[in-house]
Amino acid sequence: MATEIALKLADGREVRVPSGTLVADALRSAGLASEDVLGAKVGGEILDLQTPVRAAGPFLPVRAGTPEGLEILRHSTAHVMAQAVARLFPDVEFAIGPVIEDGFYYDFDTLHVFVPEDLPRIEAEMAKIVAEGQPIRRSEASGKSEAIATLTKTQKAKFKSEIVRELPEDAAVSFYSQGEFTDLCRGPHLPSTARVGKAFRLLSVAGAYWRADQKREQLQRLYGTAWFSEQDLAAYLKRREEAEKRDHRKLGRELELVSFRPEVAPGMPFWHPRGTVIYNALVSYVREKLAARDYVEIRTPHVLSSSLWHRSGHMSHYKDNMFFTTVDENEYAVKPMNCPGSALVYEAGLRSYRDLPLRLAEFGLCHRYEKSGVLAGLTRCRAFVQDDAHIYCAPEQLGDEIGALVALVREVYAEVGFANIRMDLSTRPPSSTGTDEMWRNAEGALESALRRIGAEFRLAPGEGAFYGPKIDFQVSDAIGRSWQLATIQVDFSLPKKFDLVYVAADGVRKRPVVVHRAILGSLERFIGILIEHFAGAFPTWLAPEQVRVIPVSEEKNAPYAREVLAACRAAGLRASADLGSERMNQKIRSAQVLKVPYMFVVGGREAENRTVSVRRRDEGDCGAQPLADAVQAVAAETRSRSLALTIPAQATTAGAKKPAKATT
């Protein structure tokens, strides 16, 4: 009765088995069964040993120690955790417990309120369950109603029943059991709790909503992680620690870049002098890029009448995120976006096709009322400056503009040190404005621009904004976390709402298309990400302080130190001299803690030879160099925006007759 299906193995062999054969048996037929094989990947889906194979096609064993194997391990660890929780808190009801990046979670409903101290208790119970080595058994219900019956017989199953009811009628409904614990579950799982091993750790407690819906039940979520070896677990925990050390909120304060005053301005950064240097360096960098690409810059008011926001549509879609104020009985809103102001500048004169594309850039300060719970230092704040621009162009110019933008974004990211960039092209969502032709045109322009420059991208069908398709850019930072930064959005709606027109070559008034785009996104968020990316050690061109002059003896060397400082400043370097009475070692430490890229240590020998003893924050003492050479080297490094420090780590030693020539 069972039809045969053909499984294609990695080595090109083909194995034929009856449909419905268990993965374990199929593996045996293929001669691939072994202790470290935990399941198989069939058509992109990971199946465990006890699951029947029903689809022909590629059939790849999943081994312990692989990413696919980890998914199985983590899923089972989540079940062991659930079993432990059920033992300790018998009133618990289960919701869902999926595998996530680096771990897993399980959502519970129980009267007990989980506190961090519960985690070790639960871990101890989990260790017992692992030691018990309970076989994990898969079973299939014959249908949805039987599944629900089984569920309600064995446990409180409000959430699980809801899941079953929403499955398609013919869906296979599976259960997994281990010892006294049974859970509705799609799998895949290990063959025994013993295989979970010891390399797991519960990490945190959090609230979560059933189905991520604020209106539904609030559940309690336990997060954990699991690995195949204790070394892997230790490495992962170390990575988390490392990320904590890089936290921009901590470094922002320690490096004197930025502070927050939650009592007067929650979610709004106060930029200190050192942070403002970085801020300005980035802005002038972007301005340089814009000048070369025919952008012009504008500035528009921060507080604008609500009537404008009605016209732009923000009052109906974005009101909950806006700040308002009333003056002279008129209601005004603090701008959350720059587009309406930009549109008014466009509107200020009659535009000709000769003016297009018109690229209006604005470093506009925006305020958004973000819910208090989502605020997070610089990466999510209520006041921020976007490196925004709106490009007004004729529809037929869209392709070139998009192409130029994608190239620009990639150039900028490479130069500021983000090597890994991912692009997502989001297309027309189910509910949208604009004609089919407009969408076809815009989506085509975006896609062909991406293809033309050979960029790899992911297609996100239906993920676009209601007013047009978009390209989002994600970068990976130095420790592998990914961040969404730039966005390029085509907008059909705004020109219509503001009735924007241009006079075409034939004298007819036509409607331009507008492209919203930000490269860095918001300066605040971008700097927050950069702080974490560089762990606070900014490349010289961005460093708040590039050179610190340190006299060996303040009493004897202060005059020469001042002279060196003057030489640095004359070359345009951001420099200071530490003329306090502390010891030299203390001064070096202070500069090191602030991650100043270069220290120029000057004592009697240097004053005599008109040299400086260069110390790099990353390499330490680099020996003496002529003052002029060292200054020029740092200046050149700044101009070139080098990501690494460039003065060679091994120059000649202090007081040498012929110092090495500084390279640039």
Next chain:
RNA sequence: GCUGUCGUAGCUCAGUUGGCAGAGCACCUCCUUGGUAAGGAGGAGGUCCUGGGUUCAAAUCCCAGCGACAGCUCCA
């Protein structure tokens, strides 16, 4: 906004059973003038988040508010 945890000096954090508010770093002053990551001594610094309650007595216990942090995206 919701759930949980937390809130003590500029920073990091102690503070026992409810009984005089503490340390290190940073800051200021003095001594020290040194050769590549912390010299020594002294001093100043507090609305113990805010408001209310319990108590002879509250940083500590209770209630409310505010704020910070983790999470609320990965859907058996």
